[in-house]
Amino acid sequence: MRRLALFVLSVVALFAIGPRPFVAAAAEAPTIPFAERYRAVQHGGVARAANSVITCGRVVLASAPSCSEAQSGAAAGGGQYEMAYIDVDSDANTYNSSRAELRLPPGSRVSHARLYWGANIRVGEHKPPEDNGRVLIAEPGGRYKELLADSVIGHRDTGDQAAFFASADVTELVRWSQPGSWTVAQINTAMGHSAAGGWGGWSLVVAYENAAEPLREIALWDGFVSVEGDGAAADVRIPGLTADPGAHGSLGVVAGGGDRGRSGDTVTVRAAGRDGALGDAANPVRDVMNSTIADHGRAVDKREPAHPNT
Numbered sequence: 001m002r003r004l005a006l007f008v009l010s011v012v013a014l015f016a017i018g019p020r021p022f023v024a025a026a027a028e029a030p031t032i033p034f035a036e037r038y039r040a041v042q043h044g045g046v047a048r049a050a051n052s053v054i055t056c057g058r059v060v061l062a063s064a065p066s067c068s069e070a071q072s073g074a075a076a077g078g079g080q081y082e083m084a085y086i087d088v089d090s091d092a093n094t095y096n097s098s099r100a101e102l103r104l105p106p107g108s109r110v111s112h113a114r115l116y117w118g119a120n121i122r123v124g125e126h127k128p129p130e131d132n133g134r135v136l137i138a139e140p141g142g143r144y145k146e147l148l149a150d151s152v153i154g155h156r157d158t159g160d161q162a163a164f165f166a167s168a169d170v171t172e173l174v175r176w177s178q179p180g181s182w183t184v185a186q187i188n189t190a191m192g193h194s195a196a197g198g199w200g201g202w203s204l205v206v207a208y209e210n211a212a213e214p215l216r217e218i219a220l221w222d223g224f225v226s227v228e229g230d231g232a233a234a235d236v237r238i239p240g241l242t243a244d245p246g247a248h249g250s251l252g253v254v255a256g257g258g259d260r261g262r263s264g265d266t267v268t269v270r271a272a273g274r275d276g277a278l279g280d281a282a283n284p285v286r287d288v289m290n291s292t293i294a295d296h297g298r299a300v301d302k303r304e305p306a307h308p309n310t
Contacts, residue, residue, distance in 0.1 A: 028153045034222065034223030039217075043215050045218070047206045048252065049181075052199070055067075073309050079195045088304045104208055110174050113205070114169055114220070116202065118256050119187055133148055135147050139182060145173070160195060160196045164188070261287065282294035
Protein backbone atom coordinates (compact mmCIF):
# COMPACT_ATOMS: atom_id res chain seq x y z
CA MET A 1 0.00 0.00 0.00
CA ARG A 2 1.42 3.34 -1.01
CA ARG A 3 1.82 6.35 1.26
CA LEU A 4 2.84 9.82 0.13
CA ALA A 5 3.63 12.90 2.15
CA LEU A 6 3.50 16.00 -0.02
CA PHE A 7 5.20 19.12 1.27
CA VAL A 8 6.58 21.68 -1.18
CA LEU A 9 5.50 23.37 -4.39
CA SER A 10 7.83 25.78 -6.18
CA VAL A 11 6.76 27.72 -9.23
CA VAL A 12 8.92 29.62 -11.71
CA ALA A 13 6.58 31.46 -14.00
CA LEU A 14 5.95 34.36 -16.31
CA PHE A 15 2.64 35.29 -14.70
CA ALA A 16 1.46 37.20 -11.65
CA ILE A 17 0.93 35.40 -8.34
CA GLY A 18 -1.10 37.06 -5.62
CA PRO A 19 0.75 37.26 -2.28
CA ARG A 20 -0.46 35.32 0.73
CA PRO A 21 1.34 35.60 4.07
CA PHE A 22 2.53 32.47 5.80
CA VAL A 23 0.31 31.69 8.78
CA ALA A 24 2.09 30.42 11.87
CA ALA A 25 0.64 27.32 13.51
CA ALA A 26 1.33 24.96 16.40
CA ALA A 27 4.68 23.21 16.74
CA GLU A 28 3.28 20.06 15.12
CA ALA A 29 0.14 19.27 13.11
CA PRO A 30 -1.21 16.28 11.11
CA THR A 31 -2.14 18.56 8.19
CA ILE A 32 -0.77 21.97 7.21
CA PRO A 33 -2.59 24.05 4.56
CA PHE A 34 -0.29 25.19 1.78
CA ALA A 35 0.75 28.83 2.11
CA GLU A 36 3.17 31.12 0.35
CA ARG A 37 6.67 31.05 1.85
CA TYR A 38 8.52 33.28 -0.65
CA ARG A 39 7.67 35.38 -3.68
CA ALA A 40 9.68 37.69 -5.93
CA VAL A 41 9.72 39.17 -9.42
CA GLN A 42 13.31 38.99 -10.59
CA HIS A 43 15.68 37.82 -13.29
CA GLY A 44 16.62 34.33 -12.11
CA GLY A 45 15.11 30.97 -11.22
CA VAL A 46 14.95 28.11 -8.72
CA ALA A 47 17.60 25.43 -8.09
CA ARG A 48 17.43 22.37 -5.87
CA ALA A 49 19.72 19.80 -4.29
CA ALA A 50 18.23 16.65 -2.77
CA ASN A 51 18.91 13.09 -1.68
CA SER A 52 17.68 10.16 0.39
CA VAL A 53 19.13 8.95 3.70
CA ILE A 54 17.70 5.42 3.63
CA THR A 55 17.82 2.66 1.02
CA CYS A 56 17.24 -1.03 0.43
CA GLY A 57 19.19 -3.23 2.86
CA ARG A 58 17.91 -6.70 1.93
CA VAL A 59 15.03 -8.27 0.04
CA VAL A 60 12.07 -9.42 2.16
CA LEU A 61 9.68 -10.59 -0.58
CA ALA A 62 11.15 -13.24 -2.90
CA SER A 63 9.37 -11.75 -5.93
CA ALA A 64 11.08 -8.36 -5.51
CA PRO A 65 14.06 -7.22 -7.59
CA SER A 66 17.45 -7.32 -5.88
CA CYS A 67 18.57 -4.25 -3.97
CA SER A 68 21.05 -3.27 -6.69
CA GLU A 69 18.36 -3.67 -9.38
CA ALA A 70 15.89 -1.55 -7.40
CA GLN A 71 18.47 1.17 -6.73
CA SER A 72 19.38 1.20 -10.43
CA GLY A 73 15.78 1.91 -11.45
CA ALA A 74 13.74 -1.30 -11.41
CA ALA A 75 10.10 -1.03 -10.38
CA ALA A 76 10.03 -1.65 -6.63
CA GLY A 77 8.29 -0.60 -3.42
CA GLY A 78 9.65 0.08 0.05
CA GLY A 79 7.42 -2.63 1.54
CA GLN A 80 9.38 -5.28 -0.38
CA TYR A 81 12.62 -4.61 1.49
CA GLU A 82 14.21 -4.17 4.86
CA MET A 83 15.49 -0.61 4.76
CA ALA A 84 18.94 0.49 5.96
CA TYR A 85 20.60 3.85 6.55
CA ILE A 86 22.77 5.67 4.02
CA ASP A 87 25.83 7.16 5.72
CA VAL A 88 28.40 8.69 3.36
CA ASP A 89 30.38 10.85 5.77
CA SER A 90 33.36 9.81 7.90
CA ASP A 91 31.79 11.02 11.15
CA ALA A 92 31.25 8.18 13.64
CA ASN A 93 28.68 10.32 15.47
CA THR A 94 26.15 10.26 12.61
CA TYR A 95 24.00 7.28 11.66
CA ASN A 96 22.66 8.64 8.37
CA SER A 97 23.98 11.19 5.87
CA SER A 98 23.98 11.93 2.14
CA ARG A 99 25.23 14.60 -0.26
CA ALA A 100 24.04 16.46 -3.34
CA GLU A 101 25.46 19.25 -5.45
CA LEU A 102 23.70 22.61 -5.65
CA ARG A 103 24.17 24.06 -9.13
CA LEU A 104 23.68 27.79 -9.67
CA PRO A 105 24.46 29.59 -12.94
CA PRO A 106 27.62 31.74 -12.84
CA GLY A 107 26.95 35.23 -11.54
CA SER A 108 23.94 34.21 -9.44
CA ARG A 109 23.01 35.65 -6.05
CA VAL A 110 20.91 33.60 -3.62
CA SER A 111 17.73 35.47 -2.70
CA HIS A 112 16.06 32.73 -0.63
CA ALA A 113 17.02 29.22 0.49
CA ARG A 114 15.15 26.68 2.60
CA LEU A 115 15.97 23.14 3.65
CA TYR A 116 13.14 20.59 3.86
CA TRP A 117 13.55 17.17 5.45
CA GLY A 118 11.15 14.34 6.20
CA ALA A 119 10.82 10.62 6.86
CA ASN A 120 8.71 7.74 8.06
CA ILE A 121 9.60 7.19 11.72
CA ARG A 122 7.49 4.01 12.11
CA VAL A 123 8.94 1.08 10.15
CA GLY A 124 10.65 -1.93 11.79
CA GLU A 125 11.64 0.45 14.55
CA HIS A 126 9.65 3.40 15.88
CA LYS A 127 11.70 6.54 16.36
CA PRO A 128 10.53 9.16 18.90
CA PRO A 129 9.13 12.30 17.23
CA GLU A 130 11.07 14.66 19.50
CA ASP A 131 13.95 14.68 16.99
CA ASN A 132 11.81 15.44 13.93
CA GLY A 133 12.76 19.11 14.00
CA ARG A 134 16.54 18.70 14.16
CA VAL A 135 19.16 17.86 11.49
CA LEU A 136 22.81 18.51 10.76
CA ILE A 137 23.87 20.40 7.63
CA ALA A 138 27.32 21.04 6.16
CA GLU A 139 28.03 23.47 3.35
CA PRO A 140 30.65 22.59 0.68
CA GLY A 141 33.98 22.29 2.47
CA GLY A 142 32.39 23.07 5.85
CA ARG A 143 31.59 21.28 9.08
CA TYR A 144 28.24 20.16 10.40
CA LYS A 145 25.96 22.77 11.94
CA GLU A 146 22.83 21.96 13.91
CA LEU A 147 19.68 23.17 12.17
CA LEU A 148 16.32 23.41 13.92
CA ALA A 149 12.91 23.66 12.28
CA ASP A 150 11.71 27.26 12.41
CA SER A 151 8.01 26.69 11.71
CA VAL A 152 5.26 24.12 12.19
CA ILE A 153 6.23 20.48 11.63
CA GLY A 154 3.82 18.27 9.71
CA HIS A 155 3.46 14.88 11.43
CA ARG A 156 0.75 12.29 10.79
CA ASP A 157 0.66 8.84 12.44
CA THR A 158 -1.74 6.41 10.74
CA GLY A 159 -0.72 3.35 12.75
CA ASP A 160 1.30 1.69 9.97
CA GLN A 161 3.28 4.83 9.15
CA ALA A 162 4.28 8.02 10.95
CA ALA A 163 5.35 10.54 8.33
CA PHE A 164 6.75 13.98 9.04
CA PHE A 165 8.20 16.96 7.18
CA ALA A 166 10.06 19.91 8.71
CA SER A 167 11.94 22.91 7.33
CA ALA A 168 14.21 25.83 8.16
CA ASP A 169 15.52 28.98 6.48
CA VAL A 170 19.16 28.66 5.36
CA THR A 171 19.39 31.73 3.12
CA GLU A 172 22.46 33.30 4.72
CA LEU A 173 24.33 29.99 4.94
CA VAL A 174 23.75 29.22 1.25
CA ARG A 175 24.35 32.80 0.09
CA TRP A 176 27.87 32.95 1.52
CA SER A 177 28.93 29.37 0.79
CA GLN A 178 31.17 28.22 -2.02
CA PRO A 179 29.86 26.06 -4.89
CA GLY A 180 29.75 22.30 -4.42
CA SER A 181 27.97 19.52 -2.57
CA TRP A 182 25.87 19.90 0.55
CA THR A 183 25.67 17.19 3.22
CA VAL A 184 22.65 16.58 5.46
CA ALA A 185 22.72 14.10 8.35
CA GLN A 186 20.78 12.80 11.34
CA ILE A 187 17.32 12.97 9.80
CA ASN A 188 14.99 11.20 12.22
CA THR A 189 14.38 8.13 10.05
CA ALA A 190 13.31 4.60 11.00
CA MET A 191 14.93 1.57 9.40
CA GLY A 192 13.66 -2.00 9.13
CA HIS A 193 10.62 -3.44 7.35
CA SER A 194 6.91 -2.67 7.26
CA ALA A 195 4.11 -2.98 4.70
CA ALA A 196 4.14 0.79 4.14
CA GLY A 197 7.93 0.85 3.68
CA GLY A 198 10.62 3.15 4.98
CA TRP A 199 11.69 6.44 3.44
CA GLY A 200 13.57 9.58 4.43
CA GLY A 201 15.38 12.42 2.71
CA TRP A 202 15.94 16.12 2.21
CA SER A 203 15.61 18.89 -0.38
CA LEU A 204 17.39 22.23 -0.47
CA VAL A 205 15.26 24.71 -2.46
CA VAL A 206 17.02 27.90 -3.59
CA ALA A 207 15.65 30.97 -5.39
CA TYR A 208 18.36 32.99 -7.10
CA GLU A 209 18.83 36.23 -9.02
CA ASN A 210 20.79 36.28 -12.27
CA ALA A 211 20.80 39.18 -14.72
CA ALA A 212 21.39 36.83 -17.67
CA GLU A 213 18.08 35.00 -17.14
CA PRO A 214 14.54 36.15 -18.08
CA LEU A 215 12.39 38.23 -15.76
CA ARG A 216 10.23 35.74 -13.86
CA GLU A 217 7.67 35.50 -11.10
CA ILE A 218 9.14 33.07 -8.55
CA ALA A 219 7.08 31.65 -5.70
CA LEU A 220 7.46 28.93 -3.09
CA TRP A 221 4.59 27.35 -1.16
CA ASP A 222 4.82 24.70 1.51
CA GLY A 223 2.40 22.65 3.56
CA PHE A 224 1.82 19.05 4.59
CA VAL A 225 -0.76 16.53 3.40
CA SER A 226 -0.68 12.74 3.46
CA VAL A 227 -2.08 10.65 0.60
CA GLU A 228 -3.01 7.34 2.22
CA GLY A 229 -3.62 4.17 0.24
CA ASP A 230 -4.20 3.17 -3.37
CA GLY A 231 -6.86 5.26 -5.05
CA ALA A 232 -6.70 8.02 -2.42
CA ALA A 233 -6.44 11.67 -3.40
CA ALA A 234 -5.45 14.95 -1.79
CA ASP A 235 -6.71 18.36 -2.85
CA VAL A 236 -3.96 20.99 -2.49
CA ARG A 237 -5.32 24.50 -2.86
CA ILE A 238 -2.99 27.37 -3.80
CA PRO A 239 -4.90 30.62 -3.17
CA GLY A 240 -3.96 33.57 -5.32
CA LEU A 241 -2.25 31.61 -8.09
CA THR A 242 -3.45 33.21 -11.32
CA ALA A 243 -2.21 33.22 -14.89
CA ASP A 244 -3.11 35.25 -17.95
CA PRO A 245 -4.01 33.41 -21.19
CA GLY A 246 -0.86 32.26 -22.96
CA ALA A 247 1.32 32.45 -19.84
CA HIS A 248 3.63 29.55 -19.09
CA GLY A 249 5.94 28.35 -16.34
CA SER A 250 7.22 25.32 -14.46
CA LEU A 251 6.28 23.65 -11.18
CA GLY A 252 8.44 21.56 -8.85
CA VAL A 253 7.19 19.18 -6.15
CA VAL A 254 8.89 17.67 -3.10
CA ALA A 255 7.22 14.50 -1.81
CA GLY A 256 8.24 11.38 0.10
CA GLY A 257 7.19 7.75 0.07
CA GLY A 258 6.40 7.15 -3.62
CA ASP A 259 7.13 3.77 -5.23
CA ARG A 260 8.52 3.32 -8.74
CA GLY A 261 6.43 1.30 -11.16
CA ARG A 262 3.11 1.61 -9.32
CA SER A 263 0.84 3.39 -11.79
CA GLY A 264 -1.81 5.73 -10.47
CA ASP A 265 0.20 8.56 -8.90
CA THR A 266 -0.77 11.75 -10.71
CA VAL A 267 -0.47 15.49 -10.15
CA THR A 268 -3.33 17.35 -11.79
CA VAL A 269 -3.68 21.11 -12.01
CA ARG A 270 -7.25 22.37 -12.11
CA ALA A 271 -7.98 25.89 -13.28
CA ALA A 272 -10.95 27.59 -14.94
CA GLY A 273 -12.86 24.30 -14.95
CA ARG A 274 -10.15 22.41 -16.83
CA ASP A 275 -7.76 19.69 -15.62
CA GLY A 276 -4.21 19.13 -16.82
CA ALA A 277 -2.04 16.20 -15.68
CA LEU A 278 1.62 17.04 -15.14
CA GLY A 279 4.59 14.87 -16.04
CA ASP A 280 7.88 14.75 -17.93
CA ALA A 281 10.53 12.31 -19.14
CA ALA A 282 11.69 11.47 -15.59
CA ASN A 283 8.26 11.55 -13.94
CA PRO A 284 5.60 9.91 -16.17
CA VAL A 285 2.06 11.23 -15.88
CA ARG A 286 0.77 7.95 -14.36
CA ASP A 287 3.77 7.46 -12.03
CA VAL A 288 4.83 10.99 -11.25
CA MET A 289 5.79 10.25 -7.61
CA ASN A 290 8.27 7.56 -8.62
CA SER A 291 11.21 8.05 -6.22
CA THR A 292 13.14 10.12 -8.77
CA ILE A 293 15.25 13.21 -8.11
CA ALA A 294 15.03 15.17 -11.35
CA ASP A 295 15.10 18.69 -12.80
CA HIS A 296 12.84 19.49 -15.77
CA GLY A 297 12.74 15.86 -16.89
CA ARG A 298 16.44 15.13 -16.42
CA ALA A 299 17.64 12.86 -13.62
CA VAL A 300 20.06 14.58 -11.23
CA ASP A 301 23.14 12.41 -10.68
CA LYS A 302 25.52 14.77 -8.85
CA ARG A 303 24.66 13.08 -5.56
CA GLU A 304 26.22 10.62 -3.12
CA PRO A 305 24.83 8.06 -3.41
CA ALA A 306 23.30 8.69 -6.85
CA HIS A 307 20.70 5.90 -6.99
CA PRO A 308 18.26 6.55 -9.87
CA ASN A 309 15.52 5.00 -7.70
CA THR A 310 15.85 6.62 -4.29
